[in-house]
Amino acid sequence: MTTPDVFQPAELGPVTLRNRILKAATFEGMTKGAVVSDDLIEFHRRHAAGGVGMTTVAYCAVAPEGRTEYDQIWMRPEALPGLRRLAEAVHAEGSAVSAQIGHAGPVANGKSNRVPALSPSRTFSAQALSLIRAASKDDIRRITRAHADAAQYAIEAGFDAVEIHLGHNYFASSFLSPKINKRKDEYGGSLQGRARVARDVCRAVRDKVGDRIAVLAKFNMDDGVPGGFWLDESLQVAQWIESDGSVDALELTAGSSLLNPMYLFRGEAPLREFAAAMPQPLKFGIQVVGGKFLHSYPYQEAYLLDSARQFRAALGLPLVLLGGISTKATMDRAMAEGFQFVAMARALLREPDLLNRLRQDPSTPSLCIHCNKCMPTIFSGTHCVLAGADDQGQPAARPRSR
Incomplete structure (x- = not known):
């Protein structure tokens, strides 16, 4: 079988x-304001x-209530005009565009959102410094339907795909975790019960969209947490x-935004930069105990490949390899x-045009x-802090607004 060229067209x-x-x-x-800005459009246009494909x-x-902070997009009619402009800008450059849809569950910031966060079982939120209530069966059914509605909004905005978030201990992922999910009903206990939310969400999205757009799922191979x-x-x-x-492909990921976020990113944890970007009392918490939460892991190219190979051997479904690909x-x-x-x-935050240069010269580093x-810059507009300063001797460009 001929190995495909990564730069050739492909069906998703x-x-x-x-x-x-x-x-x-x-x-x-x-x-x-939880809507698309001109900066967001320019970010993806670049x-x-x-x-990128x-x-x-x-x-x-x-x-x-599924946002990790108040100014995050949530899919509703008011968000559609900006999403349409974004899709048009991306399409004009020859690329496709996907919307990552999901519910943050216990990772959501109830205090910022002004709406209580939800978890499979009652638990404590380090972000909001308060208890998170357990999702009721009505909550689960409502959130499942909301994923399908969000996918429909993506279609109306002209998007080519949706990526269902089943990772990082967000809502569906938290139900998969035996460490977080202590339920005794049909959504807990056995693996089949804990997997019910993830499977129902994927099924609801597929039933809603049919084959009008591609459906991917970002799926945790492991949480990187003992007992998870x-x-x-x-x-x-x-x-x-x-x-x-129910899905056209799985994008394989790992780690827990709730309990062990650096397990996904690998490399040094930018504790000083996180503390500088956060308000009190989170700033103080990062300064005092951040090292116990933001662990550092050795970085290597394609660091999720060993785990992902096991999925490749067990599945016929198309798979997306993630993790340190440069x-x-x-x-x-x-x-x-x-x-x-x-x-x-x-790597693309550092150099949005890296792929064009790799196509011309595959040896480009x-x-x-x-x-x-770059991780703490999510609070001010995500960017590489070295871009510009290192390359052209100018200060790194910062987004104009959130």
Whole structure:
């Protein structure tokens, strides 16, 4: 079997992408008033112009209490005009566009949202410094329907795909975790019960959209937390989702935004920068105990590949490889090992035009040093703090507004 060229067109469900490289969802921090800004449009236009096959808008909450902070987009009629302008700008550059849809669950900031957050079971929120109530069955059914409605809004806005968020201990992912989900009803207990929300959400979205757009799911291989969701269980859930026929591809991820966020990013944790960006009392908390929450892990290229190989061996479903992909050699390796797509984030924040240059010269090195100092910029407009200052001797450009 011939190994596909990562820069050649590829089918993703009903959509043809110009290449197999996706801009992974990274919360942009450019949605003041929970709607699209000109800066957000320009952010994704630049990635489209830089050569990605599809760019992903993050994070589009399906309900007001599902946001990680108040100024995050939530899918509703008021958001559609801006989303349409964004889709048009991306399409004009030859790229496709996806909306990452989901509910933050216990990761949501109830204090900021002015609406209580929800969890599978009653738990404490370090963000809001308060208890999070357990979601009722009515909440679960409402949120499941809200995912389907959000996908319909994406269609109305002219998007090519939606990416359902099943990772990082957001709502659906938190139900998968035996550490967080202590329920005794049909949504807890056995793996089949804990997987019910994720499977129902994917089914509801597929039933709503049919084959009008592509449906991906961002899926946790493991939470990186003792007693949490792990590979032995996640492989089984992935096989169930495949058998359900509800998604066109899985984007494989890891880590818990609630309990161990650096497990996804790897590399040094930017504690000083996070503390500087946060208001009190979170600033004080990061300064005092941040190192116990934001662990540092060794960084290496394609650091999720070893785990992802197990999914590739067990599934026939198209898979997206994520995690420290910065070079053409790594993309070629992913293609050779049977992954249909790759997703990039930090390297493209550093250089939105990296793919155009890699197409011309595959040996082009990435300038991203994976310092992770882009992470705290979500509070002011996501960007690489080194871009501009290192490359042209000028201060790094900052977005005009959120």
